[in-house]
Amino acid sequence: MKNKILIQLFLLLFTFTITKANVIPNINPHDKEYFRSFKKNEQPENKKFNIINECANKNAAFYYVIHKENSLGEGFYFKIVFDKNEKPIATYYATENDKTLNISTVENLKKILGGQSELSNSLEQTPAECVIKCHRTNGCYGKETTLGVFLCSADCQVSCA
Numbered sequence: 651m652k653n654k655i656l657i658q659l660f661l662l663l664f665t666f667t668i669t670k671a672n673v674i675p676n677i678n679p680h681d682k683e684y685f686r687s688f689k690k691n692e693q694p695e696n697k698k699f700n701i702i703n704e705c706a707n708k709n710a711a712f713y714y715v716i717h718k719e720n721s722l723g724e725g726f727y728f729k730i731v732f733d734k735n736e737k738p739i740a741t742y743y744a745t746e747n748d749k750t751l752n753i754s755t756v757e758n759l760k761k762i763l764g765g766q767s768e769l770s771n772s773l774e775q776t777p778a779e780c781v782i783k784c785h786r787t788n789g790c791y792g793k794e795t796t797l798g799v800f801l802c803s804a805d806c807q808v809s810c811a
Contacts (some may be wrong), residue, residue: 682725683748685717687803697744699729704740708733714801718808728759728808731810736797750767758811762804780810 685694693699693715711734719725724745740810742760745751782804785791793799 666798678786682717685727686714688714688716688805690714693729694727694744697727698748699727699742699744702741702743702756704731708739710739716805716808718811720752720811722752722755724749725751726751728804730762730801730804731785732797736800738800739757755811759808762807762811781806784809 681694685692691712693713712730712733713729715727715729717725717727724773726746727744729742729744731742731800732744732809733739741762743751781803785803787804790799790802790806793802
């Protein structure tokens with residue numbers, strides 16, 4: 651009797667485990683969903699990144715990539731390259747389907763590395779309001795490191811671009 655109960659319990663547990671294993675979604679580490687938040691030293695395969703701006707004579711130590719959409723619904727990848735002192739030295743973008751990105755979005759992305767806070771083409775609120783709201787929502791200034799604050803702020807600026 652005990653053996654039958656143990657066998658049934660084992661089969662039930664085995665069935666539950668197999669069912670859960672099949673339900674877990676398979677996430678491709680190189681699709682846009684994977685890059686919804688910044689990924690360090692990873693970028694999507696087969697994407698050609700176009701340079702937005704860069705500082706001369708700087709050696710890159712690492713980079714971060716994120717996937718965003720502009721106000722027109724165009725998806726793109728945004729890449730920030732840092733030196734060993736965690737200072738941003740270059741920015742790049744790549745589009746999803748090798749299409750050209752809206753010119754105003756590219757202009758807004760150029761301003762991120764330059765530290766300019768004025769962004770154009772926000773439909774519902776001013777760019778400054780959009781960025782401030784995003785900072786508060788994401789707790790950007792409460793991050794533990796300067797790099798964390800910068801990445802959170804860059805995420806907000808790209809979102810509001």
